[in-house]
Amino acid sequence: MQTVLAEAAARAPGAVKGTPLQQVGDLYASGMDVGRLTLLKAEPIKSEWARIEAIDSKQVLAESIAHFSLVLSDGTMFGSGILPEPRDNTQYTIAFLGATLPMAARENYLSPDMAKVREAYRTMVVKYHLIAGVPLAEAQARADKILAIESRVAGKQLTPEQAAQFLAAPQADDLRRAESTGLELRPRHVLPGNGTAGRSRRLRPRRRQRA
Numbered sequence: 001m002q003t004v005l006a007e008a009a010a011r012a013p014g015a016v017k018g019t020p021l022q023q024v025g026d027l028y029a030s031g032m033d034v035g036r037l038t039l040l041k042a043e044p045i046k047s048e049w050a051r052i053e054a055i056d057s058k059q060v061l062a063e064s065i066a067h068f069s070l071v072l073s074d075g076t077m078f079g080s081g082i083l084p085e086p087r088d089n090t091q092y093t094i095a096f097l098g099a100t101l102p103m104a105a106r107e108n109y110l111s112p113d114m115a116k117v118r119e120a121y122r123t124m125v126v127k128y129h130l131i132a133g134v135p136l137a138e139a140q141a142r143a144d145k146i147l148a149i150e151s152r153v154a155g156k157q158l159t160p161e162q163a164a165q166f167l168a169a170p171q172a173d174d175l176r177r178a179e180s181t182g183l184e185l186r187p188r189h190v191l192p193g194n195g196t197a198g199r200s201r202r203l204r205p206r207r208r209q210r211a
Helices: 002-014 020-032 034-040 043-053 058-072 112-131 136-156 160-168 171-179
Strands: 078-085 088-098
Touching: 002 020, 020 034, 043 058, 058 078, 112 136
Parallel strands: none
Antiparallel strands: 078 088
């Protein structure tokens, strides 16, 4: 695999732009340019850090979550998609899901028995920031803040028992249970253009076509 990637990197400068050879080769070359990465440190992502620091309201938070979900091509705190309805797999429904936390299991954040795991994770986060050129004191403060935020999110996650009760409950209880987390979760779809911008409607489950 390394040989294939190295060859792609060598041939990428002469490849047609947008081709797999050019894209894979350039990506591999950028990741292997240790000298340039060391020189740049965190400079390429400082604008994103500034975006995070500027979050001062629920509206800006929601916009930032959407932005990072697009930039990272993954859920940031939350993700959404069209999935089969858990209680009736003949229908589709819109689903809002919590993104997986870095330490995965909520117990890693909340259980007293996992204190050493949390400390090891904090140390790793500090090291990441140091590599990025962040001063030690600021790196430690950021690590503490990150761990506190993730622990709060973990505390809002359902336990396995609560998840089972959630799936067993009537659909009408979904919104009430979601809002009990302290978040205003109201699935809506903004209608595009034709004077309808800003209006929205609830997405209703759509019946699936049987094969």
